[in-house]
Amino acid sequence: MDMDMEFWLVVATLITGLISLIYWLMTRGKPKTEGGLEPWYVEYARSFFPVLLVVLLLRSFVFEPFRIPSGSMLPTLEIGDFILVNKFTYGLRLPVTHHKLLALNEPKTGDVVVFRFPKNPKVDYIKRVIGVPGDTIEWRNKELFINGTPALNKSIGEYNAVDQDNRVTVTNRFSESLGSVQHDILQVPIASGPVGKIIVPDGHYFVMGDNRDMSNDSRYWGLVPEENLVGKAILIWFHFNMGGDGLNLSRIQTID
16 A cells, blocks of 8 residues: 555644644633634644544554555465554654664564565565575575575475465465574475575665565565664454455464
């Protein structure tokens, strides 16, 4: 979705705040008019401003909700999962400009992160961090190597991957270890993958989807700059997939 909700939330907060402030300055110390009624636009502004301000502060600096629209992170995240993203774990940033006010933690290998797509920053992507600055990442079809060490995979059977058009693809499911982080990935048996190698430079991250053969990620379009990071995905708090499995509260869980 290309509409910049953050921008319009800032605009709405500023407009309602300015209307409330200007009216207060104009009427300060003056007796109220008969009946004490305020103009309708002032009444609306004073009602909505505190709500908008709280939402803006929470959304910009604490947590932001997202909905998963595709199957690129299957089986970890399913289409229709509503997730909560921790906005402050990687540092505090101003809304709209995204200027970092306070540096905190850095992404670690295995983190599931939301970021602004480098090719189109109006679009948010979600992937798993595979390589951090200084790492050498190599991918040979279905094999992944981090600093020359293969990522350990253990087969755990088949998985029917359902995409956004409700098409089912039979995949092989593996348990993958990235250091201390263990998670599941999918591979399409008949699909061939790309081949490449890269040393991750400072201020950048190499990311991949858990649905390895059905993910548009760093293997195809490159690295994620640090300034594009939005936050770390930490929780599935709701699930509803119209046309799919509908309401499924069993999906509520933390994200590994």
